[in-house]
Amino acid sequence: ETGVTQTPRHLVMGMTNKKSLKCEQHLGHNAMYWYKQSAKKPLELMFVYSLEERVENNSVPSRFSPECPNSSHLFLHLHTLQPEDSALYLCASSQDRGLANEKLFFGSGTQLSVL
Amino acid sequence: QKEVEQNSGPLSVPEGAIASLNCTYSDRGSQSFFWYRQYSGKSPELIMSIYSNGDKEDGRFTAQLNKASQYVSLLIRDSQPSDSTTYLCAVKRNYGQNFVFGPGTRLSVLP
Numbered sequence: 001e002t003g004v005t006q007t008p009r010h011l012v013m014g015m016t017n018k019k020s021l022k023c024e025q026h027l028g029h030n031a032m033y034w035y036k037q038s039a040k041k042p043l044e045l046m047f048v049y050s051l052e053e054r055v056e057n058n059s060v061p062s063r064f065s066p067e068c069p070n071s072s073h074l075f076l077h078l079h080t081l082q083p084e085d086s087a088l089y090l091c092a093s094s095q096d097r098g099l100a101n102e103k104l105f106f107g108s109g110t111q112l113s114v115l
Numbered sequence: 116q117k118e119v120e121q122n123s124g125p126l127s128v129p130e131g132a133i134a135s136l137n138c139t140y141s142d143r144g145s146q147s148f149f150w151y152r153q154y155s156g157k158s159p160e161l162i163m164s165i166y167s168n169g170d171k172e173d174g175r176f177t178a179q180l181n182k183a184s185q186y187v188s189l190l191i192r193d194s195q196p197s198d199s200t201t202y203l204c205a206v207k208r209n210y211g212q213n214f215v216f217g218p219g220t221r222l223s224v225l226p
Binding site: 103 | 119147149156157158159160161164166182203205207213215216217218219
């Protein structure tokens with residue numbers, strides 16, 4: 001258990017559905033991340049929130065909408081997804097102190113299938 | 116040039132041997148380097164972090180960093196079949212909150 005909890009573990013949705021992924025961290029960290037992991041591709045950073053402000057948005061399509069209501073919770077709202085969006089979505093957290101020795105801890109991920 | 120590069124493997128070693136996994140990175144200003152392992156269907160698990168040139172040992176694992184060559188490696192001593200999985204190299208940029216990952220190297224330890 002890494003202290004980062006993601007739900008649901010698995011999600012199947014149609015292209016017209018709206019769903020949300022949830023992430024909660026119990027580590028006292030102040031930065032939270034969404035990564036996407038597709039088959040045979042490196043982990044791709046989608047969004048970063050530091051102190052509840054979005055500090056990075058890697059040209060992610062608008063059908064993915066993040067929300068960070070506080071430093072412990074992170075959501076990824078999904079709507080009108082495409083089959084190519086099927087992937088493992090990973091939430092992570094770190095302590096952003098501007099120091100070199102910060103580490104990234106992952107949740108268990110949500111395996112998303114878009115039909 | 117990709118930011119973080121690794122050989123995809125598979126790297127096959129016999130049980131009990133030393134497995135050597137390599138990673139190169141392009142951002143010369145990077146300060147923090149990490150090795151994760153990821154079993155199939157699971158999330159990445161942090162094994163080692165290293166911030167200074169040289170070696171850092173933790174149990175059967177040794178991370179090596181050479182910033183001049185922009186190279187970081189992971190040695191696994193006394194490799195076990197349970198070490199068979201994908202190993203991800205990650206680099207934290209010197210600015211922002213972005214941990215960049217390599218594509219991973221698949222290790223196979225043969226009994």
